[in-house]
Amino acid sequence: MGFYHSTEALAPRHKTEFWRESVCRRLIPARGEFAHDFDGCLSGQQLGSLTVCRMQSKPHTFIRTDQLARVAPDDDIVAAFFQRGQANMAQQGRTLRASAGDIVLYDAARPFVHELAPESLLLVRFPRQQLLSRFPKAEHMMALKIADGSSLAGLLHGMAEEALRFEARDSALAAQARFAAAFLDTLSAAMELQDVAEGAAAATRHGSIYEKAVRYIDAHLDDTGLSMAGVAEAAHVSPRTLTRVFAAHGTTVMHHLWKRRLEQSFHILSEGRVQQVTQAAYQCGFSDLSHFSRAFKSAYGTTPATLLRGAGGTMVALNQTR
Structure with missing residues (x-):
C-alpha cells in the first residue's frame, strides 16, 4: 500500500x-x-x-x-x-x-x-x-x-x-x-x-609512503635527532598515517630506524671501514655508546669491539696476500 x-x-x-x-x-x-x-x-x-x-x-x-x-x-x-x-x-x-x-x-x-x-x-x-x-x-x-x-x-x-x-x-x-x-x-x-x-x-599508496619513508631513514641514519615526526614530514603524511603504514609491515617507525642503524653499524665494523667503535656508532646515529654496545651484542651475539678487531685481522691478512 x-x-x-x-x-x-x-x-x-x-x-x-x-x-x-x-x-x-x-x-x-x-x-x-x-x-x-x-x-x-x-x-x-x-x-x-x-x-x-x-x-x-x-x-x-x-x-x-x-x-x-x-x-x-x-x-x-x-x-x-x-x-x-x-x-x-x-x-x-x-x-x-x-x-x-x-x-x-x-x-x-x-x-x-x-x-x-x-x-x-x-x-x-x-x-x-x-x-x-x-x-x-x-x-x-x-x-x-x-x-x-x-x-x-x-x-x-x-x-x-x-x-x-x-x-x-x-x-x-x-x-x-x-x-x-x-x-x-x-x-x-x-x-x-x-x-x-x-x-x-590504499595498499598502493601505503606502499609508496613506506618506500619514501624507508629511503629517507636510510639517508639520515647519522641524524641523532631523527624522529617519527620528522620522517612523517618528509613523507608528506601525518604521524598517524605513517604509524598505520609501518604497522601494515609488522613494525614501527622507530623500531625500523633502530634496526637499520644496527645493520649499518654491523656492515661498517665488519668491513673495517672505521678504526674505532665510536666512529661507527656516531655515523649510524647512536649517541649513547653503552646502549649501542648492549643492543649490538643482543642483536649479533658479539660486541662491536670484538667484531672490529676481527675485521682488522682480516684486513691485515688480505693485504699480506696481495
Missing part, C-alpha cells in the same frame, strides 16, 4: 510539524530545522522489506542526536539516491557533499546531521541485518559515496526508481521479496567491489 504526505494544503504554522512527524514515521526519528517558507512532499510504498519513497522539498535539516538514538532506537539503514538537489551529510566522523547521481547510506543506530535541499531524492530504508548478512563490512561505509563513478551507480538508481513504481497490487508477495533481495544483492555487490578497489588503492 502506498503513502503520500504533502504540506501543500496546510497552513504555514502546521507545515513543519506535519513534515517532521510524517518523515520520521516513515524514515528515522530526528530533530528538524526548517526555513520559514518550508514546503515538502513525501510519497512511496512498502515493497517487501524495503520502504521506498521520493522526497521533494525546500531546504531543511534533520539532526539525530545521541539522546534520540537512545530514546527512539532504530536499527535500519537508509540509502539516499540523489536525483536533483544536494545535501551536506555527516555521520561517523565523516562529512560529504552529495549531489545528483550520488548514492549515500546512513545508519539509524548512530547520530547524524543532514542538511537537505532535495529537489528530488529517492530514499530506500531496509533492515540492517539484511545488508550485513550480504556484506558484513557495510556498517563501516556509512556517509560515503557508494559506487561513485561506477556503472553500478546507474543500475542502482534505476532499481530504486523501479522499486518506487513497482505495482504492488498486481504482484505476489513473493515477487516483492525477490525484487527487494535483488536490490540488496546489487547494493552489497557494489559496496564490496568498492571496498576491494579502495583497499587496493
